Amino acid sequence: MWKPYQEILNHEADFRVKYRFYSQEEGGRKKAVFQGLRTDFFYDVNDSKEGIFSATFPEFEDEHGNIILNDARPVPIEGTAKMWIVFSQMRREVHVNNIKIGMIGYFMDGPKKVAIAEIIEILGLHSNAKFIK
Structure with a gap:
């Protein structure tokens, strides 16, 4: 059973995305994805060719916006997810100034893009940057 990050970290998620995992034919993952996936998030900033990895x-959420608690079943191929920035310093110094609604990013598996994601909502990004060390 999955324990939500909000219960563990005692603060709100940073932002929310609408995502779609690429199929294997598109270069996506070969194995199913489960709640608890650890990934980098890549997004382009100011037309930079390098972008930002974080x-x-x-x-992952169900179709009603609730956190999926069953971590033994694969998550949907597309849907919504709350996003948690792991490094507080990066949140404060980089991401709080760059992440915007409508921005496109990617879930990364090493150097490989495995899902596309659009930022659809800013949650605690700005307040987390002020209060979380």
Whole structure:
């Protein structure tokens, strides 16, 4: 059974995305994805070719926006997820100034893009940057 990050970390997620995992034919993962996936999140900033990589963990939601608690079943191929930036310093110094609604990013498996994600909501990003060390 999955224990939500909010219970563990005592603060709100940073932002929320609408995602779609690529199929294997599109270069996506070969194995199913489960709640608890650890991934980097890549997004382009100011037309930079390098972009930003961040250890940002998704927490997948069901079709009603509730956190999926069954971590023994694969998550949907597409849906929504709350995103948690792992490193507070990066949140404060980089992400709080760059992440915007409508921005496109990618879940990464090493150097490989395995899902596309659009930022659809800013949650605690700005307040987390002020209060979480």
